[in-house]
Amino acid sequence: MGSAVIEIRDLSKLYASSRGNVLALSGIDLDIAPGEFVSILGPSGCGKSTLLRCVAGLERGTAGEIRVNGAPLDGPPDGLGVVFQRDILLDWLTIIENVMLTAHFKKLSVADLKPRALELLHLFGLKGYEHRHPWELSGGMRQRAAICRALLDDPKLLLMDEPFGALDAMTRDDLNVELQRIWSLSPKTVMFVTHSIPEAVFLSDRVMVMGRNPGRFLGDYRIDLPRPRTLSVRGLPEFNDYLVRLREVFTSLGMMKKE
Amino acid sequence: MTRLLREYEKVITIISVLIGSLLIWEIVVRVFSVRHFLLPAPSAILADIFKNWDVYLQNSVATLEVTLTGFALAVIFGVLFAVAIVHSRFLEHAFSTLLVSLNSLPKVALAPLFVIWLGTGMASKTMVAVTIAIFPIVIDTALGLRSIDPDVLNMANAMRASRWQVLLRVRFPNALPALFAGMKVAISLALVGTIVGEFVAGNAGLGNAILAAQATFDTPQVFASIIVLGLIGTVLFYVIDFLERKLVPWHASQRLSSGMATA
DSSP, X not given: OTTOSEEEEEXXXXXXXXXXXXXXXXXXXXXXXXXXXXXEEXXXXXXXXXXXXXXTTSSOOSEEEEEETTEEOOSSOTTXXXXXXXXXXXXXXOHHHHHXXXXXXXXXXXXXXXXXXHHHHHHTTOXXXXXXXXXXXXXXXXXXXXXXXXXXXXXXXXXXXXXXXXXXXXXXXXXXXXXXXXXXXXXXXXXXXXXXXHHHHHHOSEEEEEETTTTEEXXXXXXXXXXXXXXXXXGSHHHHHHHHHHHHHHHHTTSXXXX | OHHHHHHHHHHHHHHHHHHHHHHHHHHHHHHXXXXXXXXXXXXXXXXXXXXXXXXXXXXXXXXXXXHHHHHHHHHHHHHHHHHXXXXXXXXXXXXXXXXXXXXXXXXXXXXHHHHHHHOSSHHXXXXXXXXXXXXXXXXXXXXXXXXXXXXXXXXXXXXXXXXXXXXXXXXXXXXXXHHHHHHHHHHHHHHHHHHHHHHHSOSSHHHHHHHHHHHTTOHHHHHHHHHHHHHHHHHHHHHHHHHHHHHOXXXXXXXXXXXXXXX
16 A cells, blocks of 8 residues: 555545535545556546645645655645646746746756756647747647646646646547657656546546545546557447446446436 | 728827817817917917927926826835735735725825925925825736636645745736736826826926916916826826837737737
């Protein structure tokens, strides 16, 4: 157990409001091994983003414990990168300045990381856009820049909160392949929140299925597909088997309609 | 290219309307022989400006000096005040109500007090200008500092940015459009404050010139001073507008008008 990067024990989160209490998370247990790519898959409002925010140290659970690298979590841990659903690039900075924001905020050497920032932008197909402003870029390009910002200091732990949820299907496929490629170049522990079954299967080593009211885990599925994965993986019968199996979890609980 | 042409057309339109109205004014005054001290003809006003240009220049410089000093102080202290209010719950509670009640007070009424405290020199006039101009700066800047996307703060917190970094790198640039909106109002108010100051403690400036001319029924000089004042106010406003375009090019309203891609 001690070898896990993330250890979550019996985590729950209660939101108290004037209209009554909402149990966003209940009895969450999860261990994520170093270098493992784990997706949290669930319908909207199941508390998967809340779980990610708890692991990021941005929110505290009501009960239970989260340990990162063996130490109880108290605020954002070291070596953390976060990609949010929206790119949240700062409009007054250029793309390269937005990426370099990580160096400034984490008090790292700006001179040392500048070449790395350029390299990342090139890797993500943003060559030539370094000195443009965010509003001059498309949604997909903006999100690529946001991923570069999160990857700048090569974090050991990457948390991604539906990073491609706001993008069109083609851009989404494109970025899935790219993320998968980057991850195999420099493996890191990833917790990836999504409501897309194919996206979860395509990217992950493990898919944790979440249900809502209260937010809890319904199942833990290991995805044994060969890596590196390209879009052709989606044509494999095994890929389809995973989709069917995961969909069944939701239909059996009435969260998705049977066809 | 077409945008430049449209700008050019706009300028032509404004100038034609201006010249047209002045012509009508001139004709009405001449045809009906309106008495000079009631309504002087534009030609008489212009003649007065050209004849006494050195006096108008002197008075303009005096007025501008107070206006710009007052405006600069209002911006510096207004921004500091806004930062203090946004960063301290105690200060917010302590000053928010006070600020609103002070703002609803006619600040012009305070002018005589400043003369009692600071004499009739530049200091009292500057204080009147600052007192009037500082409110839009404080209110707009505080609003700009507060109206920040919570996800942006999450992003900064996840990187363990310090409070100081968040203020300088995120909150302050985010508040710049609001600060400029406040400054556009404040620059005109600083001019108003200066004229009020010159009315109550006059020994120089266009405000003083207006009062002096009124005492001798020198209506052309009153009009001439008002026209010079109007010119100064317009130029000051457009200087701020120009600076905004240079310093805040990302602001949505600027972006749309400059025809940049918004995708």
